[in-house]
Amino acid sequence: MRNEVVNIIGSHILKILKYSDVTPYNLYLDRRKFVEALGLTSLAFVATPIAAKQNYSTRAKANTIEEITNYNNFYEFGTSKTDPAKYAHSLRTNPWEITFEGISQNKKKFDIAEIIKGKAIQERVYRLRCVEGWSMVIPWIGFPLRDLINELEVDNNTKFVAFETVYRPEEMREQKRATLDWPYREGLTIEEALHPLTFIATGLYGKELPNQNGAPFRLVVPWKYGFKSIKSITKISFKKEQPYTTWSSENPREYGFYSNVNPNVDHPRWSQATERVIGEGLFGKRRKTELFNGYIEEVGDLYKGMDLKKYY
Numbered sequence: 594m595r596n597e598v599v600n601i602i603g604s605h606i607l608k609i610l611k612y613s614d615v616t617p618y619n620l621y622l623d624r625r626k627f628v629e630a631l632g633l634t635s636l637a638f639v640a641t642p643i644a645a646k647q648n649y650s651t652r653a654k655a656n657t658i659e660e661i662t663n664y665n666n667f668y669e670f671g672t673s674k675t676d677p678a679k680y681a682h683s684l685r686t687n688p689w690e691i692t693f694e695g696i697s698q699n700k701k702k703f704d705i706a707e708i709i710k711g712k713a714i715q716e717r718v719y720r721l722r723c724v725e726g727w728s729m730v731i732p733w734i735g736f737p738l739r740d741l742i743n744e745l746e747v748d749n750n751t752k753f754v755a756f757e758t759v760y761r762p763e764e765m766r767e768q769k770r771a772t773l774d775w776p777y778r779e780g781l782t783i784e785e786a787l788h789p790l791t792f793i794a795t796g797l798y799g800k801e802l803p804n805q806n807g808a809p810f811r812l813v814v815p816w817k818y819g820f821k822s823i824k825s826i827t828k829i830s831f832k833k834e835q836p837y838t839t840w841s842s843e844n845p846r847e848y849g850f851y852s853n854v855n856p857n858v859d860h861p862r863w864s865q866a867t868e869r870v871i872g873e874g875l876f877g878k879r880r881k882t883e884l885f886n887g888y889i890e891e892v893g894d895l896y897k898g899m900d901l902k903k904y905y
């Protein structure tokens with residue numbers, strides 16, 4: 594049974610991904626190498642796919658798989674950046690069910706193989722900006738959250754979507770301690786959840802999602818601080834009221850519900866004007882933080898007229 598699920602998910606990814614989707618983005622951007630890898634003789638062959646990729650993906654250089662999988666925040670496995678890589682292997686990600694609340698279908702619990710089946714799997718190269726002041730670029734594999742929401746009969750008066758990580762202290766060692774109020778919870782407005790940039794990642798670098806990055810099913814909201822991008826999701830609820838969210842409840846002054854990346858709204862304990870780029874070294878050049886993490890053209894309209902200092 595467990596192997597079968599792996600095969601369904603595995604073969605699904607293989608069937609839908611094109612060569613371009615599984616090519617590391619650095620190679621992809623380097624047209625000459627890309628052409629060589631394909632055994633082609635003309636650059637003309639790659640012009641179109643590269644243009645198409647610019648859609649929602651950043652052209653910034655992606656971090657290496659080593660950086661992306663060894664420098665993580667996943668407090669369920671410990672609070673140090675290297676703890677998730679050390680300990681997340683103990684999480685059993687297969688089988689994996691997700692329960693939905695606030696839908697009118699009788700069936701509320703789905704195996705993720707059922708959820709992924711039929712979705713157009715795509716690659717999105719997104720910036721990830723942690724509220725702590727560092728950033729990376731990650732080539733995710735997955736599908737827009739809206740593709741899932743649109744399949745559900747969501748309650749009419751829905752205004753928010755709430756997400757929950759699994760609570761399994763036997764598999765997630767830090768959950769034996771009261772480091773956070775487990776399970777980890779996050780939320781979005783329904784408009785944010787339906788935005789085409791809002792993504793469910795089931796893989797990265799063309800492969801299955803490593804446990805430390807939130808396997809088997811995690812949210813990615815690229816214009817918000819990283820803690821909004823909740824990992825290893827087991828429950829999704831459609832709600833009328835703004836849901837409980839872990840970090841904004843833990844410390845409401847420091848972490849807001851919106852948590853849109855914003856260089857002009859400092860964290861009470863540090864500036865958000867610049868960020869340390871992982872891979873550039875501790876004393877590498879810092880980059881300027883961009884409003885909405887550089888996605889203002891795509892998401893600016895969601896917050897028109899809103900006081901971003903008040904709704905941080």
Ligand SMILES: Nc1nc2c(c(=O)[nH]1)N[C@H]1C(S)=C(S)[C@@H](COP(=O)(O)O)O[C@H]1N2
Pocket residue numbers: 661664665666667668669721722723724758777805806807818819820821822823824825
């Ligand atoms: N369940 C859960 N999700 C989580 C976290 C966590 O501790 N637990 N950390 C968040 C934070 S602070 C960040 S910056 C990102 C990091 O994602 P990455 O390790 O895949 O780069 O995951 C977010 N999602």
Ligand SMILES: [Mo]
Pocket residue numbers: 666722723724725818819820
């Ligand atoms: Mo973060």
